[in-house]
Amino acid sequence: MPIARQPQHVRKPRLPAAPPQPVPVVDYPDWGFEPMTPIHRKTSNDIITRLEDRYRHRADVYVGGDMTMYWQEGNNKRAVMPDVFVAFGPSRDQAREVWKVWEEGKLADFVLEVASKNTHRRDLTEKQAIYERLGVTEYWQHDPTGRYLPSILLGQRLDAKRTYEPVPLGTMPDGTPYGESKVLGLHLCLDEGSLRLLDPDTGEFLPTGDDKDSIIKDRDREIEELKRRLAKL
Numbered sequence: 273m274p275i276a277r278q279p280q281h282v283r284k285p286r287l288p289a290a291p292p293q294p295v296p297v298v299d300y301p302d303w304g305f306e307p308m309t310p311i312h313r314k315t316s317n318d319i320i321t322r323l324e325d326r327y328r329h330r331a332d333v334y335v336g337g338d339m340t341m342y343w344q345e346g347n348n349k350r351a352v353m354p355d356v357f358v359a360f361g362p363s364r365d366q367a368r369e370v371w372k373v374w375e376e377g378k379l380a381d382f383v384l385e386v387a388s389k390n391t392h393r394r395d396l397t398e399k400q401a402i403y404e405r406l407g408v409t410e411y412w413q414h415d416p417t418g419r420y421l422p423s424i425l426l427g428q429r430l431d432a433k434r435t436y437e438p439v440p441l442g443t444m445p446d447g448t449p450y451g452e453s454k455v456l457g458l459h460l461c462l463d464e465g466s467l468r469l470l471d472p473d474t475g476e477f478l479p480t481g482d483d484k485d486s487i488i489k490d491r492d493r494e495i496e497e498l499k500r501r502l503a504k505l
């Protein structure tokens with residue numbers, strides 16, 4: 273009786289391992305400045321100047337504005353450009369042309385957008401959703417013209433569920449409307465329609481460069497007047 277042959281197991285040829293794929297190189301360009309009106313630019317620059325001066329002694333606080341900020345590595349379409357932002361933790365002195373959240377560790381703790389005809393709709397919808405999702409603790413909007421937002425000043429703060437809740441506005445004894453920024457420890461005040469930052473501990477507005485120049489000039493005049501009086505003695 274013939275012996276049945278056992279089926280032979282055909283060994284599959286071993287294919288060489290696929291070479292590792294190089295990590296795609298993604299360029300993260302600076303999107304450049306969005307067109308701004310003079311009042312839009314002045315408001316942003318004034319707030320940035322005051323905040324930079326307030327945190328000038330801290331190397332772990334970055335104050336910026338109109339910087340392209342990317343939040344998704346490998347995707348150079350996912351970016352925003354806040355008018356003003358403050359981030360606690362990232363180095364102030366590190367050289368950077370753009371902001372990459374995966375390198376900095378966060379987008380920001382405080383963001384202020386100054387409303388304009390071209391940007392206010394996106395500020396109220398898309399940007400607000402982005403800032404909320406990325407954990408920006410406070411998001412403020414200011415409309416210096418009073419034309420585009422429901423209110424001249426709007427504030428949002430993350431609650432325990434990490435969703436935005438409106439920041440209630442109060443009124444100072446002199447009638448000045450204000451909102452409290454717990455992130456900055458400051459009050460955002462509408463002083464005759466202009467947005468100013470008040471330190472509640474001192475009761476004083478944060479000075480701008482122009483304010484400081486005026487103080488120096490007044491002091492110099494007082495010194496000169498004192499010299500003239502002494503010379504007459």
